[in-house]
Amino acid sequence: MPRLAGxxxxxxxxxSGIGRATAELFASEGAQLVPSDLDEAGLQGLSGLARRLDVTSEADWAEAFAAARAAFGRVDILVNAAGIGEGSSIEETTLASWRRVMAVNAEGTFLGCREAVRAMKETGGGAIVNISSAAGLVGDPKLAAYCASKGAVRLLTKSVALHCARAGYNIRCNSVHPSFAETPMLTRMIARAANPEKVRAGLIRATPIGRLGSAGDIAAAILYLASDEAAFVTGAELAVDGGLTAA
Ligand SMILES: NC(=O)c1ccc[n+]([C@@H]2O[C@H](COP(=O)([O-])OP(=O)(O)OC[C@H]3O[C@@H](n4cnc5c(N)ncnc54)[C@H](O)[C@@H]3O)[C@@H](O)[C@H]2O)c1
Structure with missing residues (x-):
């Protein structure tokens, strides 16, 4: 029996990256997809009701849920995987960069959770999985805005989980905290460094398990939290980081 049948x-x-791997894994486990991204062309090849959704746009969220409900009757699972990474220390972070990162990573996740709760409570419940980061659990001196945005996602998740549990909505909400997963986001970050090979080796050295993660490693954790196997799991934070934050 596929783990997301129906x-x-x-x-x-x-x-791209983790969102794309999740969509492919979910489809292989029997889910019907509403894959979305700012980059509509990048959704090619995915099954289902692909659509452009800018997570910072309140109107886009309302339209995406309305379209999904019109096509399928309901949304059972929301995965908030869209995100951007801009790295700088507190001294170097411009207000414009802070706002860009917060708008996509924190506000985008807030808008998604709000839309999902409003819709799912009418259709019997569901599961929300928010992609935070290891940088939402521990600080990184070079990621001031990114850490702040991912910390916000971590505690937003718990607030949503408690609200839904206490209200009896049958909606679970959990966060996943990847560390260095080889996706276009990480590859771009490594390529920007003065010595990319040295940076890559440093990231591997920093990871207790001794390798970088893959998008598939993260998607597997998202699948578990989205599935009924996690029926008693809500408000949890799942580190998928090769042991990085265990030390
Ligand atoms: N790769 C890692 O090492 C890593 C580590 C920790 C957390 N994360 C998080 O995982 C998530 C996925 O990252 P990834 O590594 O797959 O990155 P990625 O750059 O490969 O994919 C991110 C996707 O988000 C989309 N996106 C950006 N802004 C958007 C917006 N406003 N509306 C809709 N879509 C938008 C991009 O077009 C892109 O397709 C992000 O939230 C990221 O912060 C990644």
Missing amino acids: KIALITGAA
Whole structure:
């Protein structure tokens, strides 16, 4: 029996990296997809109701849920995987960069959770999985805005989980905290460094398990939290980081 048989899953950031791997894994586990991204062309090849969704746009969220409900009757799973990474220390971070990162990573996740709760409570419940980061659990001196945005996602998740549990909505909400997963986001970050090979080796050295993660490693954790196997799991934070934050 496929692990997501009969489920309708809306996934943001589905054009690339973790979102894309999640969409492919979910489809292989029987889910019907509403894959979405700012980069509409990047959604090619994914099954389902692909659509452009800018997670910072309140109107886009309302339209995406309305379209999903019109096509499938409900949304059972929301995965908030869209995100951007801009790295700088507190001294170097411009207000414009802070706002860009917060708008996509924190506000985008807030808008998605709000839309999902409003819709799912009318259709019997569901599961929300928010992609935070190891940088939402521990600080990184070079990621001031990114850490702040991912910390916000971590505690937003718990607030949503408690609200839904206490209200009896049958909606679970959990966060996943990847560390260095080899996706276009990480590859771009490494390529920007003065000595990319040295940076890559440093990231591997920093990871107790001795390798970088893959998008598939993260998607597997998202699948568990989205599935009914995690029926008693809500408000949890799952580090998928090769042991990085265990030390
Ligand atoms: N790769 C890592 O090492 C790593 C580590 C920790 C957390 N994360 C988080 O995982 C998530 C996925 O990252 P990834 O590594 O797959 O990155 P990625 O750059 O490969 O994919 C991110 C996707 O988000 C989309 N996106 C960006 N802004 C958007 C917006 N406003 N609306 C809709 N879509 C938008 C992009 O078009 C892209 O397709 C992000 O939230 C990221 O912060 C990644």
